[in-house]
Amino acid sequence: MDRPIVILNYKTYLESSGIKALELAHDLESAANESGITMVAAPQAIDIYRISEETSIPIFAQHIDPVSPGGNTGHNLIDPFIESGISGSLINHSENRMKLADIYEAIKLCKEHEIDSCVCTNNIATSKAISCLSPEAVAVEPPELIGTGIPVSQAQPEIVEETVSQVKDINRNIKVLCGAGITTGDDMKAAIDLGADGVLLASGIIKAKSPKKALLDLVSKL
Numbered sequence: 379m380d381r382p383i384v385i386l387n388y389k390t391y392l393e394s395s396g397i398k399a400l401e402l403a404h405d406l407e408s409a410a411n412e413s414g415i416t417m418v419a420a421p422q423a424i425d426i427y428r429i430s431e432e433t434s435i436p437i438f439a440q441h442i443d444p445v446s447p448g449g450n451t452g453h454n455l456i457d458p459f460i461e462s463g464i465s466g467s468l469i470n471h472s473e474n475r476m477k478l479a480d481i482y483e484a485i486k487l488c489k490e491h492e493i494d495s496c497v498c499t500n501n502i503a504t505s506k507a508i509s510c511l512s513p514e515a516v517a518v519e520p521p522e523l524i525g526t527g528i529p530v531s532q533a534q535p536e537i538v539e540e541t542v543s544q545v546k547d548i549n550r551n552i553k554v555l556c557g558a559g560i561t562t563g564d565d566m567k568a569a570i571d572l573g574a575d576g577v578l579l580a581s582g583i584i585k586a587k588s589p590k591k592a593l594l595d596l597v598s599k600l
């Protein structure tokens with residue numbers, strides 16, 4: 379099996395914005411180097427270019443819009459994101475839900491630009507549905523656990539296990555991540571033991587006193 383993957387969603391916390399976004403990227407880079415685990419940053423759009431200039435970690439956008447160049451005021455066009463250095467994008471995060479047709483278009487744009495698409499889902503049924511669109515990865519995150527510190531992999535293991543099984547039944551090449559409340563090495567180990575390919579997480583690392591220590595703890599039981 380491939381090595382597990384960690385995606386850190388910066389969201390819009392002040393602790394992960396601006397200059398702190400860059401500091402967090404350096405923490406990800408050194409934790410990745412020390413542990414040998416791939417760690418991806420998903421910062422706000424405005425912070426992508428600087429992180430890409432000053433580190434060598436993989437960077438995902440938090441969201442892209444299914445729009446073509448032209449008149450789309452306020453939208454996230456994929457092309458400048460690519461130019462800024464992303465190698466993938468989250469799509470349909472539960473804090474920024476999209477229509478099914480738009481998810482389809484966003485995945486298609488990622489494929490055309492040869493970057494990874496990681497579509498967030500809220501349960502087993504939507505994970506199955508999204509798998510039919512063949513994204514690179516599905517990340518199942520029960521919304522009620524997001525930001526609570528209650529880890530999905532330990533509190534609702536059946537969601538992770540069943541999502542893995544049903545998504546892989548449809549297309550075994552799709553990576554399955556899980557997220558919501560993931561913080562510690564035990565949380566991540568539980569996710570991997572349930573068959574997940576990795577985790578998508580935010581507050582447990584971003585709000586930690588030492589994000590780098592928290593990242594190393596996260597991958598310490600693998």
Ligand SMILES: O=C(CO)COP(=O)(O)O
Nearest residue numbers: 524525558559579580581
């Ligand atoms: O929404 C999430 C990651 O995309 C999960 O957030 P928390 O790790 O803060 O629960």
